[in-house]
Amino acid sequence: MKKHLLTGLVVLLPIALTIMIVVFLIDFFTAPFVSIVDAIIYKIEISFHFQIPQQIALPVSRIFSLILLFFFILFLGILARGIIMKKFLEFSNRLISRIPLIKTVYKISKDIFSALFSTDGKKTFKSPVITPFPYAPSYALGFQVGEVADEIQKKVKETLIPVFMPTAPHPISGFLFFVPEKDAPKVAMTTEESVKFLVSCGMLYGQETEKK
Numbered sequence: 451m452k453k454h455l456l457t458g459l460v461v462l463l464p465i466a467l468t469i470m471i472v473v474f475l476i477d478f479f480t481a482p483f484v485s486i487v488d489a490i491i492y493k494i495e496i497s498f499h500f501q502i503p504q505q506i507a508l509p510v511s512r513i514f515s516l517i518l519l520f521f522f523i524l525f526l527g528i529l530a531r532g533i534i535m536k537k538f539l540e541f542s543n544r545l546i547s548r549i550p551l552i553k554t555v556y557k558i559s560k561d562i563f564s565a566l567f568s569t570d571g572k573k574t575f576k577s578p579v580i581t582p583f584p585y586a587p588s589y590a591l592g593f594q595v596g597e598v599a600d601e602i603q604k605k606v607k608e609t610l611i612p613v614f615m616p617t618a619p620h621p622i623s624g625f626l627f628f629v630p631e632k633d634a635p636k637v638a639m640t641t642e643e644s645v646k647f648l649v650s651c652g653m654l655y656g657q658e659t660e661k662k
Contacts, residue, residue, distance in 0.1 A: 476512060476516060477512070479516075479519055480512055480516050480519055481515075483515040483518045483519055483522075484511055484512070484515050486515075486518070487511050487514045487515045487518060488511055490514075491507075491510070491511065491514070575593040575594070575614070575641045576593070576595065577593070577594050577636050577637075577641075578591060578593055578594075578636065578637040578639050578640075578643075578644040579592055579593065579594050579611075579613060579634040579636050579637060580592070580635060580637055581615075581627065581629045581633055581634040582633060583615060583627075590615055591615075591616075591637070591644060591647065592613040592615040592616070592624075592627070592634075593613065593614045593616070593641070593644070594611050594613055594634065594636075595612050595613070595614045595626075596612050597612070598610045598612055598628055602628060606628075608630040608631070608632070609630065609631045610628045610630060610631065611628070611629060611630075611631050611634055612626060612627070612628055613626070613627045613628075613629045613634055614626055615627060616645075616648055618648045618649065618651050618652075619648065619649050619650070
């Protein structure tokens with residue numbers, strides 16, 4: 451009974467968590483468009499003399515809001531690549547950079563999302579590495595990220611690399627270390643395998659390895 455219950459939880463929880471996250475993101479990003487879509491749907495109902503059942507009105511509204519959001523993001527991306535829009539964005543950036551507090555939040559957010567969704571081939575996580583943590587002979591799995599600022603590198607004779615050390619099983623938080631390059635050897639694992647290994651607290655990758 452206990453084994454069946456645990457197996458059922460292993461099957462159910464990832465599905466439930468995925469659905470919760472997807473629904474939250476859809477609700478969050480489509481919320482500004484719902485009122486617009488509702489108004490359009492209402493006009494369509496009046497014009498064609500029919501009414502969408504109340505039970506499916508909200509899901510239909512969310513779906514159309516999601517479609518509208520997709521085209522809005524696509525249109526915004528096309529505009530952002532145009533010369534006029536680039537000039538406008540540069541002006542907006544200069545304007546926002548003069549506003550106290552807001553400029554800090556905006557600059558950090560912009561840099562993070564630019565790195566995460568980079569289209570120039572640059573990777574946010576360059577490669578998985580292991581490094582002593584909290585001290586040798588204990589080691590922890592981390593990711594080499596970005597580059598070390600010149601001002602930091604000048605203070606140390608050894609060549610440093612920035613290493614993000616995620617916490618397990620919640621890899622969205624962690625620590626950023628500047629580690630001597632020789633003390634952070636690369637690991638023959640993909641980023642996906644490394645994240646999977648961390649989230650499962652070391653269990654998932656080991657099981658897959660044994661099966662191969």
